[in-house]
Every structure is written in structure tokens, then in C-alpha cells.
Amino acid sequence: DTGVSQDPRHKITKRGQNVTFRCDPISEHNRLYWYRQTLGQGPEFLTYFQNEAQLEKSRLLSDRFSAERPKGSFSTLEIQRTEQGDSAMYLCASSLEGKGGAFFGQGTRLTVV
Amino acid sequence: SQQGEEDPQALSIQEGENATMNCSYKTSINNLQWYRQNSGRGLVHLILIRSNEREKHSGRLRVTLDTSKKSSSLLITASRAADTASYFCATYSGGGADGLTFGKGTHLIIQP
Numbered sequence: 001d002t003g004v005s006q007d008p009r010h011k012i013t014k015r016g017q018n019v020t021f022r023c024d025p026i027s028e029h030n031r032l033y034w035y036r037q038t039l040g041q042g043p044e045f046l047t048y049f050q051n052e053a054q055l056e057k058s059r060l061l062s063d064r065f066s067a068e069r070p071k072g073s074f075s076t077l078e079i080q081r082t083e084q085g086d087s088a089m090y091l092c093a094s095s096l097e098g099k100g101g102a103f104f105g106q107g108t109r110l111t112v113v
Numbered sequence: 114s115q116q117g118e119e120d121p122q123a124l125s126i127q128e129g130e131n132a133t134m135n136c137s138y139k140t141s142i143n144n145l146q147w148y149r150q151n152s153g154r155g156l157v158h159l160i161l162i163r164s165n166e167r168e169k170h171s172g173r174l175r176v177t178l179d180t181s182k183k184s185s186s187l188l189i190t191a192s193r194a195a196d197t198a199s200y201f202c203a204t205y206s207g208g209g210a211d212g213l214t215f216g217k218g219t220h221l222i223i224q225p
Contacts, residue, residue, distance in 0.1 A: 004155075006155075033212050033213070035212075035215075040217070041217055041218075042201050042203075042215030042216050042217050042218050043156070043201075043213075043215045044215070045212040045213065045214065048212050056212070089153075091155060091156065093156075093213075101146060101158040101161050102146075102158060102213060103158065104148075104155040104156040104157070104158075105155050106154055106155040107154070107155050109153070
């Protein structure tokens with residue numbers, strides 16, 4: 001297993017368009033997290049899955065954001081009607097329940113123009 | 114919202130010196146973790162210290178935790194140019210559902 005992978009690495013989109021990002025966690029990890037990071041800041045928690053169940057959503061996650069993890073493996077994060085303020089690095093992380101530490105992917109850098 | 118606050122925000126030292134970064138947090142925690150992030154890349158987990166532990170070592174890293182002061186420190190000994198990165202502390206409060214809460218990070222520059 002090569003770790004957490006995210007696709008695409010970079011995405012430039014026009015304001016108002018929809019975008020979808022994918023995250024493939026480490027295969028045996030049952031927990032999957034999405035974070036957003038803007039320049040000069042630490043990552044901010046967006047949402048969390050345990051297996052296929054979405055257990056928590058941050059208030060940062062407006063109704064334009066939706067995340068899924070349909071089979072408890074990979075996850076997608078969709079942003080509808082993108083705004084310039086959505087420009088950020090979107091990080092995915094996975095972990096195994098009861099084991100310390102989360103493993104992060106390289107992130108998807110979104111630029112909304 | 115970000116719970117952890119790292120101090121200093123930026124640190125520049127000579128190669129071979131030790132680097133110390135501090136982190137303060139606000140609420141009770143289950144564990145505290147330190148991560149490294151190279152520019153434009155994902156985060157790498159460095160070390161985890163549980164709330165009932167006071168000190169932990171991993172290679173050139175030493176982490177301390179003082180739950181009474183709600184603070185932690187990360188010491189990197191014998192720094193190398195490759196240690197240049199941003200370092201974040203992240204707290205986990207348990208319950209499973211709230212993920213990690215990160216600070217804003219300390220940007221460390223090791224000058225050769």
C-alpha cells in the first residue's frame with residue numbers, strides 16, 4: 001500500500017462550476033477525514049467517516065459541499081457552485097480506529113478563478 | 114476553529130542546533146500529535162503523546178506534554194537542512210467524531 005492518495009493534485013475551475021475530488025485511503029483504515037487548509041493556516045476539519053457512515057460535519061461545510069464514502073473505501077468531496085473563497089488545499093486523511101496518528105494524502109489544491 | 118497555537122510562528126536556526134517549538138491548547142484532550150508539512154505537500158505524522166504521558170522520544174524528536182498547563186513542546190535535536198518545514202500540533206479530544214484540531218503551525222528554517 002502506497003498510503004493515502006488524492007486525485008487530482010491540482011484543479012483550476014471557474015467560479016460557479018462544480019468540482020469533485022477523490023481520496024483513496026490506506027486500505028485497512030476505517031476512518032477517513034477531509035480537511036481544508038488555506039495559506040498560512042493549519043488544516044481545518046470538514047468531515048469524517050467511519051466506514052461508510054458520515055459521522056460528523058463541521059459548520060465550515062456549507063450545503064454546497066457534499067462528501068460520500070459509498071463502500072467504506074474511497075471517498076469523494078464535491079463542491080457545487082464554487083466560489084473564490086473555496087480556493088484552498090483539500091486534504092484527506094485516514095486512520096485505523098484505536099491506533100494513533102492519521103495518514104494524510106498530498107492534497108488537492110483548488111483554485112477558483 | 115483552531116485550538117492549538119504554536120509558538121513561535123517562525124524559527125530560523127543554524128544546521129546542527131536544536132529547535133524547540135511550543136503548542137498551547139484550550140480544552141481537555143485524549144492525545145496530542147505533531148505533524149510536519151513540507152511546502153505545498155501533505156502532512157506527515159511525527160509523534161503522538163497521550164494525555165497520561167509526559168514525555169516521548171522518537172529518533173531526534175522529543176515531545177513533552179503538560180496537561181495542567183495545556184501545553185506541549187517539540188524538540189528537534191541536531192537539526193538538518195531537511196528538517197525545514199512547517200510543524201503543526203493537533204489535538205484529539207476523543208469521542209471519535211471531531212477529528213484533529215490543528216494549530217497554525219511553526220515554520221522552521223534550517224540554514225546550512
